[in-house]
Each structure stands twice: as C-alpha cells, then as structure tokens.
Amino acid sequence: MNMYAIQTDQLTRVFGTVRAVDQITFEVDSGSLFGFLGPNGSGKTTTIRLLLGLLEPTQGKSSVLGYDPISQGDLVRQNCGALLEHTGLYERLTAAENLEFYARVFRLSSSERNTRIKELLTNMGLWDRKNETVKSWSRGMKQKLAVARAMLHRPKVIFLDEPTAGLDPVAASAFREDLQNLVRQSGVTVFLTTHNLNEAEKLCDRVGVIREGKLLAIGSPDELRLRNGNAFIDVVGSGFSAEVMRKLEQHTQITSVRQQDQHVRIQFETGFDSSSLIPLLVEQGIHIEEIRKGKSSLEDVFLTLMEEENVQ
Amino acid sequence: MFSDIITIIQKDLREILSARGSRKSSLIYLGIVVGLIGIFMPMQSGRIWLSEPIVPLVWSWFPVFLMISMVTDSIAGERERNTLETLLASRLSDRAILFGKIAGAVIYGWSISVISNLLAVITVNVTDPSGSFQFYTLSLFLILLFLPLVLGTLMSSLGVLVSLNAPTARSAYQKLSLVMLGFWFVPMFIINLAPESFKLQINQFLSNINMIQLAAIGIVLLIVVNIGLIWLAMQRFQRTRLILD
Numbered sequence: 076m077n078m079y080a081i082q083t084d085q086l087t088r089v090f091g092t093v094r095a096v097d098q099i100t101f102e103v104d105s106g107s108l109f110g111f112l113g114p115n116g117s118g119k120t121t122t123i124r125l126l127l128g129l130l131e132p133t134q135g136k137s138s139v140l141g142y143d144p145i146s147q148g149d150l151v152r153q154n155c156g157a158l159l160e161h162t163g164l165y166e167r168l169t170a171a172e173n174l175e176f177y178a179r180v181f182r183l184s185s186s187e188r189n190t191r192i193k194e195l196l197t198n199m200g201l202w203d204r205k206n207e208t209v210k211s212w213s214r215g216m217k218q219k220l221a222v223a224r225a226m227l228h229r230p231k232v233i234f235l236d237e238p239t240a241g242l243d244p245v246a247a248s249a250f251r252e253d254l255q256n257l258v259r260q261s262g263v264t265v266f267l268t269t270h271n272l273n274e275a276e277k278l279c280d281r282v283g284v285i286r287e288g289k290l291l292a293i294g295s296p297d298e299l300r301l302r303n304g305n306a307f308i309d310v311v312g313s314g315f316s317a318e319v320m321r322k323l324e325q326h327t328q329i330t331s332v333r334q335q336d337q338h339v340r341i342q343f344e345t346g347f348d349s350s351s352l353i354p355l356l357v358e359q360g361i362h363i364e365e366i367r368k369g370k371s372s373l374e375d376v377f378l379t380l381m382e383e384e385n386v387q
Numbered sequence: 388m389f390s391d392i393i394t395i396i397q398k399d400l401r402e403i404l405s406a407r408g409s410r411k412s413s414l415i416y417l418g419i420v421v422g423l424i425g426i427f428m429p430m431q432s433g434r435i436w437l438s439e440p441i442v443p444l445v446w447s448w449f450p451v452f453l454m455i456s457m458v459t460d461s462i463a464g465e466r467e468r469n470t471l472e473t474l475l476a477s478r479l480s481d482r483a484i485l486f487g488k489i490a491g492a493v494i495y496g497w498s499i500s501v502i503s504n505l506l507a508v509i510t511v512n513v514t515d516p517s518g519s520f521q522f523y524t525l526s527l528f529l530i531l532l533f534l535p536l537v538l539g540t541l542m543s544s545l546g547v548l549v550s551l552n553a554p555t556a557r558s559a560y561q562k563l564s565l566v567m568l569g570f571w572f573v574p575m576f577i578i579n580l581a582p583e584s585f586k587l588q589i590n591q592f593l594s595n596i597n598m599i600q601l602a603a604i605g606i607v608l609l610i611v612v613n614i615g616l617i618w619l620a621m622q623r624f625q626r627t628r629l630i631l632d
Binding site: 124127128129130131148149152153155157159160161162163164165166167168172176177179180181182208234 | 390391394397398401402405406468469470472473474475476477478479480626627630
C-alpha cells in the first residue's frame with residue numbers, strides 16, 4: 076500500500092495574473108486527517124479541485140492514491156469522496172433519494188445500497204427523516220447528509236472543504252465528533268480545509284498553512300507550535316501605561332506584547348525565564364490581579380505565520 | 388456508460404417532477420398540458436386532427452418547450468444550485484453526464500408528446516365517431532413520433548450550449564424560448580403582414596405540398612444538424628472547462 080495517500084510536487088495553478096496555488100509540495104499519510112489552513116482566497120479550494128482533476132495544473136504534478144488526477148481522473152474520483160464548498164445536495168429530492176442517486180453513480184449493488192444508506196443515515200441520526208426533502212433541513216443536517224454522501228462508496232480519501240462553515244457552535248462540535256467517529260471506524264484519509272484553527276487543532280494529525288497560494292508551513296500542530304510559536308504569559312491587572320508597554324517591547328527576549336483592556340499577553344523566546352518578568356512588572360507599578368503561563372495555540376502560530384508573511 | 392446515462396436520466400426526471408414544489412403539483416401541470424394537446428384541441432378540431440398533418444404538427448412545439456425547461460434546469464440549474472461541481476467530482480464521465488442530461492430532457496418532452504397524441508385518438512373517436520376506429524395514417528403517426536424526438540434533441544443540444552453560458556436557469560430558458568418562438572411564430576407573423584397576393588401564393592404552395600414528405604425531409608435535416616450540435620456540446624462539456632466557468 077502507498078505510504079502517502081496524496082502527494083504534490085511544485086503544484087501550481089495560475090488564473091490570469093493570479094497564482095492561486097504557487098509551487099506547493101506536500102504529502103499526506105494514508106489513514107491520517109490532514110488540515111489545510113488558510114484565510115479566504117488562499118488557494119485551499121483550488122488545491123482540492125486540482126487533486127480531484129477538476130482543474131488542470133499550470134505547472135507541477137500531484138497524485139492521489141498513486142493516480143494522476145488528470146490522466147487517471149476517473150480512478151481518482153472513483154476512490155475519493157468529496158464535500159466541496161457547497162453541500163451539493165439535490166434539495167428537491169429526499170435524503171434517501173440523494174444517497175440512492177450517488178450510490179448508483181458509484182455502482183453499489185442494490186442490497187449494498189440499502190444497507191449502506193441505512194447504516195450512514197442511522198450513524199448521522201438522520202434515518203427517521205430519510206423521506207423528507209432536503210430543502211426543509213437545517214444547514215447542520217445538510218452538512219451531515221453531505222458527509223454521508225461523501226462516505227457512501229467507502230472511498231479511500233475524503234476531501235472536505237470547510238465542512239463546519241456556517242454551522243452554529245453546537246452543530247459544529249457535534250459534526251466534528253461524528254467526523255472523528257467515522258474516520259476512526261473506516262480508516263480513511265481525510266483532507267480537510269478550514270479557517271477554524273481550533274477545529275484543525277482538535278481534529279488533525281498534520282496541518283499545512285497556505286496563504287496567497289504559497290505553503291507557509293506544514294507539520295503536526297505540536298511541531299508547528301515548537302517551530303513557530305513562543306511561550307507566553309497572560310497578565311491581568313492595571314497600570315499598563317504606554318511607557319510600560321514600550322519598555323516591555325524593548326526587552327531583548329520579548330517577541331511581542333499585545334494589550335486588550337486590562338489583559339496583556341507577553342510572548343518571549345524559548346528558554347527565557349518568565350518568572351523574571353514579575354518583579355519587572357511590579358517595579359513598573361503594575362497592579363497584578365492574575366498571571367498565567369501558557370504556550371502558543373495553533374491560532375497564535377497561524378497569526379505569527381501570517382504576520383511574518385506580511386513583513387516579507 | 389449506458390447505466391450511468393440511465394442513472395442521470397432517472398435523477399433529472401425525479402428533480403423536474405419536483406420542480407413545482409411537490410410532485411403532485413408537477414403532475415397536475417403535466418396533466419393540464421396533456422389535457423390541452425390530447426383532449427381540448429382534438430375536440431375542437433374533430434376527425435381532421437387524425438387526417439390533416441398540419442393540425443397535430445402545429446401543436447408538436449408544446450412538448451419541445453417542456454424539453455427546454457428540463458435541459459436548462461438540469462445544466463444551468465444544477466450550476467446555479469451548486470450541485471454540478473459535486474456531480475463532476477464523482478466517477479461519472481463527462482459524456483455520461485452530458486448524454487444523460489440531453490436524453491432525460493428528450494424523453495420527458497417526447498413521452499408527453501406520445502401520450503398526448505394517443506389520447507387525441509381516443510378523444511376524436513369518442514367526440515367525433517365515424518362508425519369505425521379512427522387512427523392517424525401510418526406516415527403521419529411516424530412523423531408525430533419522430534419529429535418531436537429530433538426537434539427535442541435539437542433544442543436540448545442547443546440548450547446545453549446556451550445553459551453553459553447562462554448565469555441562471557431562467558435566463559437560459561428565456562434565451563431558448565426566444566429561439567423556439569422565432570422558429571415557429573416569426574414565419575407566421577411575416578406571412579400575416581405580407582400582401583394578399585403573397586398570402587394566396589403561400590396558400591396554394593401549402594395545399595399542393597405533401598406535408599408528410601416535407602416533415603420527413605425536415606427530420607433528416609434535423610438529424611444532421613443534431614449530430615453537429617451534439618459534437619459541439621461534447622467539446623464544450625468538459626470538467627476542467629466547466630469549473631473554470
């Protein structure tokens with residue numbers, strides 16, 4: 076079995092003067108959950124389209140399950156499931172009819188169709204509503220049904236393009252749980268794009284950060300934190316004058332100081348003894364109510380990467 | 388590929404039968420259409436409906452409108468409702484999707500046409516009996532079977548090309564309806580405006596001409612045009628180009 080489910084090499088797609096995807100090279104391990112992070116318009120959806128053979132690359136190449144998406148696009152699409160930017164559900168049809176159609180498209184036998192549809196709709200908690208037309212459903216239910224459709228033919232790779240976009244927090248959390256259960260049960264490779272960093276941190280084994288078509292970083296969330304993130308302390312208190320803030324910013328081992336009302340986050344270089352900051356703050360007349368040590372989240376890493384890119 | 392085409396046809400038919408909010412209201416609408424062409428109009432015409440080719444042929448345009456609405460709904464409509472990209476991300480080939488959509492529209496309109504023409508036979512026999520069972524002449528019956536088929540294929544293939552460039556299903560439908568109205572009504576309108584002497588000449592020409600022969604020639608010509616249009620649609624309907632659009 077191929078170690079990598081997805082591989083790209085200098086993959087590039089240009090639209091006119093815009094380099095939507097710019098020489099990206101990465102691998103996704105088989106059976107892993109890979110998150111592709113980036114702001115809107117960063118090239119996430121274009122990458123999925125290239126991997127599914129829906130667009131031709133301008134330059135570079137890619138393979139999905141060892142197949143070339145352009146010359147062997149039918150084999151790629153036969154073995155992949157996709158929930159793209161939109162759910163792609165036929166809203167005039169019922170949930171069962173939607174799944175029935177795609178089960179026929181993927182040539183499931185009659186008995187397999189019935190079993191699989193029942194299994195997926197039951198797992199998603201939608202079995203009792205299988206005969207309702209989809210247009211009357213909430214967005215969360217539609218997303219669940221679209222994921223069920225993507226899993227229907229037991230694909231080896233599933234592409235999910237911002238699957239929790241537009242869902243309320245409760246529905247998004249339930250959706251993540253369902254997705255994890257499904258992935259655990261079936262062992263598929265999931266390629267997920269999102270700009271929800273908490274989601275990526277909770278779900279993904281590895282993440283890639285993309286901006287303006289360029290891959291800025293790739294690794295597990297822990298690796299990215301180690302590589303790009305800093306430790307920090309959060310201080311809640313009063314007396315943070317402009318003068319104090321300036322002094323903190325000038326400190327050689329402090330990398331950034333961010334203030335929001337009475338809350339100040341001070342990030343510093345790895346190895347710096349943060350306890351030495353406390354007397355310094357007291358000396359400057361800061362009245363400390365609470366102090367907490369922490370390490371960067373994926374969100375901090377992401378913001379750092381974006382800032383670095385802005386500076387460049 | 389054949390089973391994939393059938394799968395697309397079934398899905399598109401299910402969708403169009405739910406397009407008016409529910410299947411019930413769509414079936415009522417189709418019932419009205421069939422009632423108009425299969426009952427009301429033959430009742431007005433009497434037995435000449437079965438013997439004079441011009442009468443049923445004039446009404447054969449109606450099912451073609453149904454085909455137009457279906458093909459625009461199934462291509463421009465799918466893109467508008469954001470379902471086309473997911474369909475393209477499946478294992479179906481471009482040709483299976485394209486042929487499925489054209490065939491679905493043609494089958495839809497053509498079956499309405501066949502049902503209406505057969506219903507017209509019953510209507511005429513009931514409302515204007517002649518003592519024996521009346522039916523179309525064989526040549527007229529064949530024309531009534533094949534003309535909507537080739538005309539529908541023509542409009543459906545054109546529909547694909549128009550739908551691929553139209554922002555919405557509605558605008559594609561409007562453009563195609565105009566083409567259709569042009570085919571049927573512009574010549575009639577021009578003749579009506581012409582001087583009396585010209586009208587007399589046209590009348591004479593039509594009474595001397597063999598309508599069956601004319602329709603047969605028309606069918607052959609339409610088949611040739613259809614082949615060209617389907618080839619064009621095949622060149623245009625390709626995944627990578629569709630996504631770029």
